[in-house]
Amino acid sequence: MASANRIPVDKTYKIYIDGKFPRTESGRYLSLLDKKEKLIANVCRSSRKDFRNAVLAARKAQAGWAKASAYLRGQILYRIAEMLEGRAEQFVAELTMQGNTRRRAEKEVATAIDRLIYYAGWADKYQQVFSSVNPVSSSHFNFSVLEPTGVVSIIAPDDSGLIGLVSNVAPAIVGGNTVVVLASEAMPLCAISFAEVLHASDVPAGVVNVLTGLRSELTEQFASHMDVNAVAYTDSDQTTACRVQTLAAENIKHVVAREAIDWSSDSSANPYLIRDTQEVKTTWHPIGS
Amino acid sequence: MATPQNKLAFDGGWDYDPAPESTDHIKLQKRYELFIGGEFVAPGKGRYFDSINPANEKKLARVADADEADVDRAVQAARKAYKGVWSRLPAKERGKYIFRIARIMQERAREFAAIESLDGGKPIRESRDVDVPLAAAHFFYYAGWADKLEYAFPGRRARPLGVAGQVIPWNFPLLMAAWKIAPALACGNTVVLKPAETTPLTALKLAEVIADAGLPPGVVNIVTGAGKTGAALVTHPDIDKVAFTGSTNVGRIIQRALAGTGKRYTLELGGKAANVIFEDAAIDQAVEGIVNGIFFNQGHVCCAGSRLLVQESVADEVIEKLKSRMETLIVGDPMDKNTDIGAINSAMQLEKIESYLKIGADEGGEMHQSSARLPSKGYWCAPTIFTNVAQSNRVVQEEIFGPVLAIQTFRTFDEALTKANNTPYGLSGGVWTDKGAKIFKMTQGLRAGVIWANTFNKFDPTSPFGGYKESGVGREGGLHGLDAYVRLGAE
Numbered sequence: 001m002a003s004a005n006r007i008p009v010d011k012t013y014k015i016y017i018d019g020k021f022p023r024t025e026s027g028r029y030l031s032l033l034d035k036k037e038k039l040i041a042n043v044c045r046s047s048r049k050d051f052r053n054a055v056l057a058a059r060k061a062q063a064g065w066a067k068a069s070a071y072l073r074g075q076i077l078y079r080i081a082e083m084l085e086g087r088a089e090q091f092v093a094e095l096t097m098q099g100n101t102r103r104r105a106e107k108e109v110a111t112a113i114d115r116l117i118y119y120a121g122w123a124d125k126y127q128q129v130f131s132s133v134n135p136v137s138s139s140h141f142n143f144s145v146l147e148p149t150g151v152v153s154i155i156a157p158d159d160s161g162l163i164g165l166v167s168n169v170a171p172a173i174v175g176g177n178t179v180v181v182l183a184s185e186a187m188p189l190c191a192i193s194f195a196e197v198l199h200a201s202d203v204p205a206g207v208v209n210v211l212t213g214l215r216s217e218l219t220e221q222f223a224s225h226m227d228v229n230a231v232a233y234t235d236s237d238q239t240t241a242c243r244v245q246t247l248a249a250e251n252i253k254h255v256v257a258r259e260a261i262d263w264s265s266d267s268s269a270n271p272y273l274i275r276d277t278q279e280v281k282t283t284w285h286p287i288g289s
Numbered sequence: 290m291a292t293p294q295n296k297l298a299f300d301g302g303w304d305y306d307p308a309p310e311s312t313d314h315i316k317l318q319k320r321y322e323l324f325i326g327g328e329f330v331a332p333g334k335g336r337y338f339d340s341i342n343p344a345n346e347k348k349l350a351r352v353a354d355a356d357e358a359d360v361d362r363a364v365q366a367a368r369k370a371y372k373g374v375w376s377r378l379p380a381k382e383r384g385k386y387i388f389r390i391a392r393i394m395q396e397r398a399r400e401f402a403a404i405e406s407l408d409g410g411k412p413i414r415e416s417r418d419v420d421v422p423l424a425a426a427h428f429f430y431y432a433g434w435a436d437k438l439e440y441a442f443p444g445r446r447a448r449p450l451g452v453a454g455q456v457i458p459w460n461f462p463l464l465m466a467a468w469k470i471a472p473a474l475a476c477g478n479t480v481v482l483k484p485a486e487t488t489p490l491t492a493l494k495l496a497e498v499i500a501d502a503g504l505p506p507g508v509v510n511i512v513t514g515a516g517k518t519g520a521a522l523v524t525h526p527d528i529d530k531v532a533f534t535g536s537t538n539v540g541r542i543i544q545r546a547l548a549g550t551g552k553r554y555t556l557e558l559g560g561k562a563a564n565v566i567f568e569d570a571a572i573d574q575a576v577e578g579i580v581n582g583i584f585f586n587q588g589h590v591c592c593a594g595s596r597l598l599v600q601e602s603v604a605d606e607v608i609e610k611l612k613s614r615m616e617t618l619i620v621g622d623p624m625d626k627n628t629d630i631g632a633i634n635s636a637m638q639l640e641k642i643e644s645y646l647k648i649g650a651d652e653g654g655e656m657h658q659s660s661a662r663l664p665s666k667g668y669w670c671a672p673t674i675f676t677n678v679a680q681s682n683r684v685v686q687e688e689i690f691g692p693v694l695a696i697q698t699f700r701t702f703d704e705a706l707t708k709a710n711n712t713p714y715g716l717s718g719g720v721w722t723d724k725g726a727k728i729f730k731m732t733q734g735l736r737a738g739v740i741w742a743n744t745f746n747k748f749d750p751t752s753p754f755g756g757y758k759e760s761g762v763g764r765e766g767g768l769h770g771l772d773a774y775v776r777l778g779a780e
Contacts, residue, residue, distance in 0.1 A: 129443060132768050136749035137426070144753050144769060150736075229758070242549030249544035251713070252537065252556065252759045270444065272777060280769050282753050283732050285742045 013043045013188070015050060015212060016195035018057030019205025025049050030213070032098070032188065040097050043188045046213035051180065051221045054209035058151045058178040059227055061206030066148050066176035068204075074123030077174055079201040081116035087197060088113070091190055095161050098187040111264055112166040118269050119170040126175065126271045134282070141285045146278040148176035149254060150229035153222040155215065155244075157234040160263060161187030162194065167263045168232055171273035173207055177230075180209045182222060188212040215240075223247035230254035230277050234261070305619065308626040310413045315400045320351040321489070323359055323513065324496035326366035327506025333358045338515070340489055343410035344623050344632040344667040352489050355512040360481070360521040363510040367452040367479040368527055370507030375479050376449060378505075384435030387474050389502035390495075391428035397498065398422065401491055405463055406623040408490040410632030410668070411586050413624050423748055424467035427766075430750035431471035434771060438476065441768055447775035449477030450553060451529035454522040457492075458535045459485035459634050460589040460690075466492045468754075468765045469532050470509060476774035478530070479508050483522050486515040487635045520546075528552065532773065534591070536688070537714070537759050544762075555763030555773040557591065557755055559688040560716030563709035564594035564745060565699075565731060568602045570721035574743065576610045579694070582719060582745040584618060584630055584672050588692040589638070592717035592754075594745055596685060597674075597696040598705050604698045608676065615659040615672045622664070630661075630692060633668040642670050642691035649675045649684035654695070686712055702727070706734045715757030719745045738764070 014021040026047035032040045044050075065073075084091070088109045095105035127146055134142040152172045157164030161184055172179050183191030195210045211218070219240060223231050224247040233244050236259035248255045256276045261268050320337065322329040336354040341347060355363070375383070394401065398421045405416035438447045453473045457465035462484055473480050484492035496511045512518060523531050523543055533543050534557040547554055564582045566575045582594025599607045623631035633639040650656050654675040663669040674694045678685050685695045699705040709718060718735040720728055720742050732740045738756045741747060748754065748766075755764035763773050 132753075134749065134751040134753070134767050136747070136752055138747060138749065140744065140747060142749065142752050144767065149757070238549055241551075245548030246545050249541045249548070252540060252544065252558065252762060254762055267779065272445065279738060279757050280753050280755070280764050281732075281738055281740065281757075282767075283740045283742060284744055284747050284752070285728070286744055 010041070013041050013192045013212070015044045015046055016192065016199070016208070016210040017050065017054045018209065019199065021195070024213070025053070034097065035099060041189060043192070043212045046211040046218065048218070048221050050211055051218060051225070054180040054211060055151060055153075055225055055227055057206035057209055058180050061204055062148070062150055062178045065173070065178055065204060065207050068176070070124035070127065073174055073176065074120045076202050077116055077120035077123060077170060080197060080203065081113050081120065083197045083201045084109070084113050084116065084194070087193070090193060091162060094189040094193060095187070098161055098189060100161070108160065108163050108264065112163045115163070115166055115269055116170055119174045119274070122271055122274060123174050126274045129271060130275055130278070139287050141287045142282065144280050144282040146175070146275065147281050149277050149279050150177060151227060152177045152179045152230045152232060152277050153225065153228045154179055154181040154232045155219060155222055155234060156181050156184055156191070157263060158184045158186055158215070160184065161190040164234060164263045165191055165194065167268060168234065168258065169208060172232070172277050175274045175278050177277050178207045180211065180222070182215065182218055183210060183212045185215050219243060220247060223253070224250060226251050228253060230256060232256035232258060232276070234258045236260040305627045307622070309622065310403055310406070310624045310626060312403055312407070312624070315403050317350060317404065317490070321353060321493045321513070323353045323355055323363070324493065324509070324511040325359070325363045326510065327500060329496070332356065338486065340408055340487065342407050343487070343634055344664070346666055349407060350490060352493070352513045355514040355518045357521040360512055360518060360525060363481045363512045364452060364454070364525050364527050366507035366510050367481050370505055371451055371479040374505040375508050376477055380436035380438070380477070383474065383477060384432045386502060386504050387428055387432035387435060387471060390498055391425045391432060393498045393501055394421070394425040394428065398425065401463060401494060403624070404494060405491050406631065409459060409462055409488045410623050410634050412628040412631045413626055414628065415586060419748075420461055420464045423750070424464045427464070427467040427750040428471045431475040435475040438771065438775065441771050442775070442777055444780065445777040446780045447476065447771070447777055450774060450776055451478060452527065453478045453480050453530040453532060453774065454525060454528040455480060455482045455532040456519045456522060456535065457482065457484055459488040460586060460591070462488035463491035463495065465534055466495055472765070472770050473532070473774050474508065476771060478774050481510045481512060481522055481528070483512050483514065483519050486513070489513040523547070530554065530774065533557070540761065553773070555765070556761040557765060558759065558761040559714055560591045560593070560756060560760050561596060561686065561688050561712045561714045562592055562594050562717040562719065562737065563596040563598050564719035565705050565709055565721065566597065566599040566603070566607055567720070567722035567727060568600040569723045571723065572603060572607060572610065575721040576607060576614055578719065578721060578743070578745045579611055580614055580618070583694040584692050585746050587630055587633055587670070589634055589690055590746065592739060592746065594719050595689060595694060597694055598699050598708055599696065600705070601698045601700050608696065611674065612657060615674070618659060618661065618672055620659075620661040620663060620669060620671060630672060633670050633691065636668055638690065639668040639670060642689060642693060645684055645687070645689045645691070645693060646673065649678065649682065649693070649695070652678070652682045652684070654678040654682060654684060680708060680711055688714070702730070706731065710734070710736050713759040716760035717741070
C-alpha cells in the first residue's frame with residue numbers, strides 16, 4: 001500500500017445503526033488528533049436522535065436475536081472472533097495511531113479475540129449454570145430460567161479502544177440482548193472498525209449499534225431512554241454514577257456499574273457479566289397429584 | 290351454555306352460620322415499642338400511632354412511631370451486631386438460629402394467623418393456610434443455605450453486604466418480613482426492618498420470636514412508623530443494602546435517592562398481570578383461577594391477575610360463569626373461617642379503589658359487582674369486574690390493588706400476547722389452555738418474572754419471585770434470592 005508515489009485512501013469513520021453505516025444525522029464531527037496535533041480522522045459526533053434511532057433498531061432486532069438458538073449465537077460470536085483475527089493488523093495499526101505502543105496494541109487485539117471466543121463458548125452453558133428446577137411443596141413443576149432483559153445501552157470504557165468495548169458488548173449479546181454502545185471518546189476508531197467486523201460476521205442488523213461522540217452529551221440519553229431495559233457504565237467518576245442511576249430510575253432500568261475494572265485481565269471475564277443483563281423467569285405448571 | 294344449569298340459589302335462605310376464629314389464645318399488648326438491639330425500647334420522642342382492625346375500625350394497639358434518631362439507633366445496633374457477632378459466627382451456627390425462628394413460628398402459627406387477620410383484614414383461611422406457613426417455610430428454607438453459599442455461586446466467593454434496610458408493605462405483613470429477613474440473615478447480614486404502618490403487629494410478634502430464639506442483640510431490629518420512618522431508613526448513610534416491596538412510584542423515588550451512594554438495592558414493585566384464557570382451556574378450572582387471581586387477599590397482591598384476557602369464542606361463557614361464581618364469594622368478617630374476601634386494608638386504600646371504580650365507569654367500562662352484603666362498619670369492597678374496556682383505559686393500565694378485574698377479549702394468540710405485554714409492568718402472568726405447546730409459547734412470550742400455567746397465585750420459598758420492566762429489580766425466594774444479599778468476589 002505504502003509505496004512512495006501512491007496516495008493512501010483514508011477511511012471515513014461513520015457510525016453503525018441497524019446494520020448500516022450512516023453518518024450522524026446531525027452532520028457534526030469531532031477531530032481526532034495524534035500526539036503532534038495532526039489529524040488522524042474526523043469521527044461522528046452522534047446526537048440524541050442518532051441514539052434514538054439506534055434504540056429503535058435494537059428493539060426491533062431484540063426478539064429475533066433472543067429467539068436464535070444458543071448454539072447459533074455462540075457460532076456467531078465465534079465468527080466475530082474469526083473476522084477480528086483476520087483483520088488484527090488493522091486494529092493494531094489503529095490502536096497505535098491512537099497512542100498505544102505496538103506491543104500493547106498487539107496484546108489488546110489478541111485479548112479481544114480470545115474474549116470473544118470465551119463468551120462464544122458460554123452461549124449454550126450459562127443457562128445451565130444459572131437456571132434451576134425448584135422443589136416446591138405443592139404438586140407443581142416449577143423452574144426458573146434466564147431471559148435477556150432486552151435492550152441494553154453501554155457506555156464503553158474510555159481508556160481502551162477495543163478490549164473494553166468487546167468485554168462489555170459480548171456478554172450482553174451472547175445472552176440475547178441487543179445493544180447500543182458508545183465508543184471510547186479518546187480512542188473511538190476501533191469501535192467503528194469493530195462494527196465492520198460485526199457486519200461481516202452474520203450478526204443480524206440492529207443487534208449491535210455503535211455510536212461515537214461526547215460522553216458529556218450522550219450519557220444522559222443512554223441512561224434515560226424509556227425503551228432501554230438496562231444501562232451499563234464503566235467510568236468510575238462519582239458524577240457519572242450519580243447521573244446514570246438517577247435517570248435510570250425513571251423506568252426502573254437495571255443499572256450495571258462496572259467501575260475500575262482492568263479489562264485486559266482474564267479475570268475480568270466471567271459468566272456473571274452475562275447474568276448482569278438477564279431476567280429470571282419462573283414458571284409454574286401443575287403435575288397432578 | 291350461557292347459564293349454568295344447576296346453579297345453587299345462595300340467596301335462598303342458605304346462610305352460613307358464623308364460624309369465627311377465637312382470639313382468646315392470642316397475646317396482644319396495648320402498646321408496642323421499637324425492637325432495637327434485642328430490646329423493646331420506647332421511641333425517643335415518645336410518639337405512638339394506632340393500629341386498627343380494618344374490619345371494625347377498632348383500635349388493636351398503640352405502636353411506636355420511630356423518627357430519624359430511632360432509625361439511627363437501630364442501624365447502629367445492626368452495625369454493631371454485624372461487626373461484633375454475626376459476621377464472625379460460623380455459618381452453620383447462623384443457620385441454626387434461623388432454623389429456630391422457623392420452628393417457633395410454627396409453634397405459634399395459630400396466634401400469628403389470628404393477629405394477621407385482625408390487623409390487616411385478610412380472611413383467616415388465607416393467613417392460616419398461606420401467609421403464616423409460608424413465612425415459617427421461608428425461614429426454614431434459607432436457614433439451610435447459610436453454610437452452603439459456596440454451592441450457590443460457582444466460581445465466586447460470596448460475602449455478606451453488611452446492614453440491610455428493609456421496607457415492606459401491608460398486604461402480606463408477616464410473609465414479606467420473612468422474605469426479607471430470612472435470606473439476609475442466611476447470607477450473614479444484619480437487618481433493620483420497617484413494617485407498614487397499617488399492619489405492624491405480626492412483625493412485632495416476630496420480634497418476640499427472634500428474641501425467644503436467642504439471636505444476638507441487634508441482628509434483627511424492627512422500627513415501626515410511616516413513610517418518613519421508611520425514608521430515614523432507606524437514606525441512612527450506614528446501611529449497605531436496601532430491599533423494598535411496594536409501589537413503583539416509591540420504588541422510583543428510592544432508586545433515585547440511592548443514586549451515587551454505591552448501596553445495593555432490590556425492588557419488588559407493582560404489577561398488572563394478564564390472566565389469559567384460551568378457548569381450549571378447562572373453563573371451570575379457569576374461572577376458579579380467575580377468582581383466585583384477582584380476589585385472593587382482596588386483590589391486595591402485586592402479582593394479582595388483575596386483567597383477564599379471554600378468547601372471544603368463550604368470552605360470554607367465561608364471564609357468565611365468573612359472575613355466577615362471584616355471587617358465591619362471602620365478603621365479611623376476616624376472622625370467620627367461611628370468609629372468602631375480607632376487609633380492605635385501610636380507609637386510604639378503600640378510597641383509592643373507589644376512585645378507580647369511578648374512573649373505570651367514566652372511561653366507558655361496564656361495571657358489575659357481586660350482590661354481597663357488606664358489613665356496615667369497616668372498609669369493604671364487593672368483588673368487581675369491568676367489561677367493555679380498552680387497552681388504554683386506566684383500569685387496564687394502572688395497578689388498583691383491590692378486588693377489581695378488567696376484562697378484555699382477543700381472537701388470536703398474537704393479539705393475546707401483545708395485549709398481555711402492553712403495560713409498563715412485568716411482574717406475573719397466567720395462561721390457561723389444554724395444549725402444552727401453547728402454554729410454552731405463551732409463557733416464553735410473556736415479559737414477566739413469574740408465570741402460572743393452569744394455576745395462579747402460587748408461592749413457595751424455593752421459587753424465585755420478582756419482576757421485569759417497571760415491576761422491579763432482583764428476585765426474592767429460591768436460589769436466586771440469595772444474590773440480593775451477597776457481594777461476589779474472586780474465590
